[in-house]
Amino acid sequence: MSLLKVPLLRNMLIYASFVSMVILVLQPIMTTYISSLSDNIDNIIFISGFVFSLGGFASVISAPLWGHFGQHHGFFISMILSLGLAGACTILQALPSDLYLSTASQFAVGLFANMALIFLLMPYWQKIQIHTQKAVFGD
Structure with missing residues (x-):
């Protein structure tokens, strides 16, 4: 049985795709923003990719903590x-005027806004359903 035929998992995949698209809209302008925060910096594309990825890295760290909480x-x-x-x-991301504070604020946003919110927004019966073997593997 294909996992995409399970409505719950299919919907979670769709929601995760939309969340990823919304987050990735910022990536093209991140290099311009970081270059405006610092003077002459080598490897600006690497630095902007690193700063952008810190939110996702923080999200991976914090997801189990938020689940436990x-x-x-x-x-x-x-x-x-x-x-x-x-x-x-x-909101605080608008305040930093240097690269290090901006990087820290990107990490802080990732700590609190993570993909676990999709699971938190699901109805209770769907949370139970996703943990059962029937939801994933059928009968």
Whole structure:
């Protein structure tokens, strides 16, 4: 049985694709922004790729922590807290006037805005369904 025939997994793949597209819209202008923050820097394309990838790296680190927090304190509290902190960090990204603070703020946004939010937004019955063998492998 193809995993794309399972509606829950297919929908999660679609949602993850849209989230990735929205995030990647910023990548082309990241090099211009980083060059405006620093004077003459060698390997500007490498540095901008590194800064851009820090959000994803932080997301990978924080996803299990947010999942653990959600299991102990409730997924709604986890969702509200992570979205609020991600919003605050996103607003703070407009303030840095040097490369290091901008890099740190990119990492901070990644800590709070991660792909685990897709799972947090799903209805409870779908969370149960995805963990069952029937949802993935059929009968």
